[in-house]
Amino acid sequence: MPFKRRSKNKPSIPPSPWVIVGAAIILLVIVVVLAVQNIHREKRYMSRILSEKGAALIKAIEAGARTGMMGMMWGERQVQRLLEETASQPDTLYLAITDDAGRVLAHSDPDQVGKPLRNDLRLAPPPAASQETWHIVEGADQRRAFEVYRFFRPLGPPGRGRRGMHRMHGRAGMGNRMNWCAPDRLQECDTLIFAGLDVEPFEAARREDIRNTVIISSVLILLGFAGFLSLFWAHSYRTTRRLLQDTSAFADEVVANLPVGLIATDREGRIAFFNPAAENITGFESGAALGKPLDSVLPPHWCGLESQIEAGRPVLDQEMECTFSEGRTVPVSVSASRIVNPEGELVGRILILKDLGEIRRLQEEIRRKEKLVALGGLAAGVAHEIRNPLSSIKGLAAFFGGKFADGSEDKKMADVMIQEVDRLNRAISELLDFAKPSEVKMKPTPLQPVLAHAIRLVQQDAEKKNIEIRFSPDPNLPPVRLDSDRFSQCILNLFLNAIEAMSGGGVLSVRSFSGGDHQVGLEIEDTGGGIAPEDLPKIFDPYFTTKPAGTGLGLAVVHKIIEAHHGSIRVRSTPGEFTRFSLFLPADEGGQDDEHQL
Numbered sequence: 001m002p003f004k005r006r007s008k009n010k011p012s013i014p015p016s017p018w019v020i021v022g023a024a025i026i027l028l029v030i031v032v033v034l035a036v037q038n039i040h041r042e043k044r045y046m047s048r049i050l051s052e053k054g055a056a057l058i059k060a061i062e063a064g065a066r067t068g069m070m071g072m073m074w075g076e077r078q079v080q081r082l083l084e085e086t087a088s089q090p091d092t093l094y095l096a097i098t099d100d101a102g103r104v105l106a107h108s109d110p111d112q113v114g115k116p117l118r119n120d121l122r123l124a125p126p127p128a129a130s131q132e133t134w135h136i137v138e139g140a141d142q143r144r145a146f147e148v149y150r151f152f153r154p155l156g157p158p159g160r161g162r163r164g165m166h167r168m169h170g171r172a173g174m175g176n177r178m179n180w181c182a183p184d185r186l187q188e189c190d191t192l193i194f195a196g197l198d199v200e201p202f203e204a205a206r207r208e209d210i211r212n213t214v215i216i217s218s219v220l221i222l223l224g225f226a227g228f229l230s231l232f233w234a235h236s237y238r239t240t241r242r243l244l245q246d247t248s249a250f251a252d253e254v255v256a257n258l259p260v261g262l263i264a265t266d267r268e269g270r271i272a273f274f275n276p277a278a279e280n281i282t283g284f285e286s287g288a289a290l291g292k293p294l295d296s297v298l299p300p301h302w303c304g305l306e307s308q309i310e311a312g313r314p315v316l317d318q319e320m321e322c323t324f325s326e327g328r329t330v331p332v333s334v335s336a337s338r339i340v341n342p343e344g345e346l347v348g349r350i351l352i353l354k355d356l357g358e359i360r361r362l363q364e365e366i367r368r369k370e371k372l373v374a375l376g377g378l379a380a381g382v383a384h385e386i387r388n389p390l391s392s393i394k395g396l397a398a399f400f401g402g403k404f405a406d407g408s409e410d411k412k413m414a415d416v417m418i419q420e421v422d423r424l425n426r427a428i429s430e431l432l433d434f435a436k437p438s439e440v441k442m443k444p445t446p447l448q449p450v451l452a453h454a455i456r457l458v459q460q461d462a463e464k465k466n467i468e469i470r471f472s473p474d475p476n477l478p479p480v481r482l483d484s485d486r487f488s489q490c491i492l493n494l495f496l497n498a499i500e501a502m503s504g505g506g507v508l509s510v511r512s513f514s515g516g517d518h519q520v521g522l523e524i525e526d527t528g529g530g531i532a533p534e535d536l537p538k539i540f541d542p543y544f545t546t547k548p549a550g551t552g553l554g555l556a557v558v559h560k561i562i563e564a565h566h567g568s569i570r571v572r573s574t575p576g577e578f579t580r581f582s583l584f585l586p587a588d589e590g591g592q593d594d595e596h597q598l
Contacts, residue, residue, distance in 0.1 A: 027224040035217040054148025054195040093196040145196040152193040261353035331356040394421040444479040444588040466505035479588040490561040501528030522583040530575035
């Protein structure tokens with residue numbers, strides 16, 4: 001599976017948790033400041049309303065007093081009555097007129113006349129005679145009052161002086177208890193009028209407003225914190241999700257590129273994971289295997305391991321032969337186990353398959369080379385010990401043959417003895433050629449001319465046996481590093497074996513192609529009788545042959561030459577149909593000519 005490149009566009013960086021905390025603190029400060037400002041605004045609004053109401057009451061009393069004094073000759077009793085009636089207005093606690101010492105001259109409560117308005121009366125004089133001043137006081141009955149006061153000015157328009165008003169006061173029997181002032185001499189007045197208003201309804205409304213403000217502010221703070229907490233959670237979620245995706249992608253790439261087959265199932269036994277190595281081993285594609293029972297991919301009862309796995313006994317590197325799709329039997333090493341969560345519940349099963357085909361091939365190759373090394377040492381000694389007696393035997397056979405008449409039976413026996421000695425000598429020479437190291441001089445060489453030359457050498461033999469040679473070269477192949485002479489000997493052996501296998505005629509196909517991984521491939525296929533399956537593993541062994549007159553060294557020499565060229569050779573055969581030899585050689589990569597021994 002190819003590695004998936006990640007996008008070069010960097011993802012947006014989510015806000016830091018400290019940024020979120022800082023923003024939450026700023027939001028809290030803003031909400032608190034707005035709430036405090038709203039409370040102060042409500043307080044100012046209440047003060048303005050009560051102050052305006054108190055001023056309206058004072059102006060109404062002044063207007064009433066002015067009208068009564070000028071038109072009906074009012075005195076103190078009428079002013080007292082006016083205060084009592086006006087104080088009956090809702091939310092009005094009291095109305096009072098005092099002198100500058102705070103002694104009550106008139107009051108909405110008649111019992112308070114002549115008494116101090118309050119024992120702890122401390123008044124700040126109004127800034128101007130026409131302006132009101134207010135403060136909040138607490139009465140004897142523990143009720144808080146919003147008290148508005150200013151200089152009392154009941155008289156009418158200018159022109160009516162203090163003297164005329166005193167006459168009116170005198171006629172009404174009022175005396176001089178109330179020091180009335182003309183409007184043009186208000187700054188000299190020492191009479192004040194007080195309006196006490198009940199602040200409880202306003203404070204109740206203000207408390208309700210404050211409560212609502214606190215509730216709204218709390219809701220805003222909670223919503224803000226919830227929003228910032230959501231951002232923090234979203235940041236944590238994105239971070240965790242990104243880490244999970246990276247970890248998952250990393251795990252997927254690691255598992256997908258494992259050199260072993262990995263098969264995982266869910267708790268119902270359906271295949272949930274199937275990596276590419278498992279595809280190569282079993283011959284099934286992952287798309288066709290996912291979601292299917294394990295028995296549909298593996299042989300019945302999972303190569304005989306199902307009962308052991310279900311019994312809770314894990315399997316570790318158990319070697320066996322498993323038959324998969326298309327009847328392919330593959331040597332594998334199986335490790336399997338049940339997956340159980342911490343609560344002891346079955347989550348699934350996992351199987352790890354290792355293809356032992358390559359390992360066994362390497363093991364066979366090592367054993368074969370060990371045999372060849374031993375055989376080489378033995379052949380050198382045996383050949384030396386046998387050749388000398390063979391020379392003596394051949395000489396004696398020629399000596400005795402010369403003593404017999406031509407055509408006699410003894411002469412024929414002597415000639416047969418000489419021929420057999422020569423044949424044995426040739427076998428010993430082939431053995432020595434196979435056993436002793438020989439030099440291989442490799443250099444970059446185009447493969448097509450070498451193949452064409454070898455084909456020309458066997459063309460006549462093929463035509464005699466009615467064999468058609470089909471050559472399919474690839475003109476775009478790169479040069480190959482090889483020793484032309486030794487490699488020609490190799491493919492000539494393969495050509496001659498193929499021609500011998502097609503005694504009744506047939507087709508010899510030669511095809512060159514790109515083998516991938518900087519390799520060049522060559523296929524030599526014949527339509528002869530094929531090779532029996534039990535003989536395939538032994539065809540490259542020295543002295544193994546199925547030919548009556550063969551020495552068994554031809555394919556062993558071919559294998560040795562291919563190995564000397566750092567290549568590989570594979571064979572596939574179906575009896576009665578075909579035999580195909582596939583050779584793979586490294587392509588030239590611009591290296592220097594090299595020389596070594598094989």
